[in-house]
Amino acid sequence: MSTPGSHPRPRAAARLGGIRPTIFTEMSALAVRTGSVNLGQGFPDADGPPSVVEAAVDALRGGRNQYAPGSGVPELREAIVAHQEAHYGLAWDPASEVTVSTGATEGIAAALLGLVDPGDEVVVLEPYYDSYTAMIQMAGAVRRPVTLRAPDFRLEREALAAAVSERARVLLLNTPHNPTGRVLDREELEAVAAVAIEHDLVVVTDEVYEHLVFDDRVHVPLATLPGMAERTLTLSSAGKTFSFTGWKVGWATGPAELVQALEGAKQWMSFSSGAPLQPAVAHALSTQQDFVAALAAELQEKRNRLCAGLGELDVDVYRPEGTYFVLTDVRRYGHQDSLAFCEALPERAGVVAIPAQVFYDDLHEGRHLVRWAFCKDGDVIDAGLEKLLAADLHA
Numbered sequence: 001m002s003t004p005g006s007h008p009r010p011r012a013a014a015r016l017g018g019i020r021p022t023i024f025t026e027m028s029a030l031a032v033r034t035g036s037v038n039l040g041q042g043f044p045d046a047d048g049p050p051s052v053v054e055a056a057v058d059a060l061r062g063g064r065n066q067y068a069p070g071s072g073v074p075e076l077r078e079a080i081v082a083h084q085e086a087h088y089g090l091a092w093d094p095a096s097e098v099t100v101s102t103g104a105t106e107g108i109a110a111a112l113l114g115l116v117d118p119g120d121e122v123v124v125l126e127p128y129y130d131s132y133t134a135m136i137q138m139a140g141a142v143r144r145p146v147t148l149r150a151p152d153f154r155l156e157r158e159a160l161a162a163a164v165s166e167r168a169r170v171l172l173l174n175t176p177h178n179p180t181g182r183v184l185d186r187e188e189l190e191a192v193a194a195v196a197i198e199h200d201l202v203v204v205t206d207e208v209y210e211h212l213v214f215d216d217r218v219h220v221p222l223a224t225l226p227g228m229a230e231r232t233l234t235l236s237s238a239g240k241t242f243s244f245t246g247w248k249v250g251w252a253t254g255p256a257e258l259v260q261a262l263e264g265a266k267q268w269m270s271f272s273s274g275a276p277l278q279p280a281v282a283h284a285l286s287t288q289q290d291f292v293a294a295l296a297a298e299l300q301e302k303r304n305r306l307c308a309g310l311g312e313l314d315v316d317v318y319r320p321e322g323t324y325f326v327l328t329d330v331r332r333y334g335h336q337d338s339l340a341f342c343e344a345l346p347e348r349a350g351v352v353a354i355p356a357q358v359f360y361d362d363l364h365e366g367r368h369l370v371r372w373a374f375c376k377d378g379d380v381i382d383a384g385l386e387k388l389l390a391a392d393l394h395a
């Protein structure tokens, strides 16, 4: 309570100033409140493999309930290292070059807090995942977005180079990319490598959708490019790969110096992450490749289904190469503003989607873009499409 005549003192710290509450909370709450079909927040309707759940139950019942080591239980660290070796030929030391985090979200936060100083610049692809910009600000750093432009959303080397100044310290990459669904190709990754090496940048690369790529595309981890393993911190997570987004088990791999910097921050955030889930994720990484391949094939089908349905609406559909998401341009309906469009969509159509404009600084590029998730049950996708087709979406 403030005394009469005095200005109330703000309670929230200035470092939160201007950061909008995460759109995913807002839009999932809207879906629940309005009983809408949720094609917004990216979580699958179906859980991952039962044997992985059983492994977690065994761990819960088998006395794995006290603090895990800060860097993760040894069997999970070993399984992550074995995964990086088997899939990408990357060899990391389980003792010093891998750490487990509370989802990739904590990995992103700890990487930024551990690697950038106030005033440093972080170069980031735009559209960006919302936690990147929040954490760049909380770290006191400055974001330098590099825009991926419709319709191809390619990363242009000149645009990347132009975003790098003397103050740049970290390049924060994301491939496969949320929300465009781009899987960066070798030429784009070579541009990243060249710029990072020229300017001596560390690259933090968020590869949580590493296995969710379509049409025989191959995800190439940045760390596999010449000269990059020594300056790249790679983040991933069990959430997307095994359809357990609520478990929040993520990890980082990279040279010891970078992993140590991340751990330096992370130890004061969570200290360590969900102990009984870690052996279960180790089991998943060691035994569930067939599940992952089937998931990618299923998502490809759902991508096709959602894109075909959206194609019947009056929108431009930007067909994704990977991830859970597809972007559309809603201007032909007379809408310039995706936030207003998405806020009105439950009432107009009984569907929730994500206004991609919140992932942009450059509103000219992003104001009219809407993101739809296809990691949902087939009938949920069909129900959403049916409602959209039946509705009048014109402004």
Ligand code: PMP
Binding pocket: 042, 102, 103, 104, 105, 106, 129, 174, 178, 206, 208, 236, 237, 238, 239, 245, 248, 249, 250
């Ligand atoms: N990065 C990207 C690009 C994402 O889409 C998400 C959403 N899951 C995350 C990170 C967060 O991952 P986690 O749930 O493991 O914290």
Ligand code: GLN
Binding pocket: 024, 025, 040, 041, 042, 043, 178
């Ligand atoms: N990654 C998910 C998405 O992009 C959401 C995760 C979250 O809600 N933080 O929809």
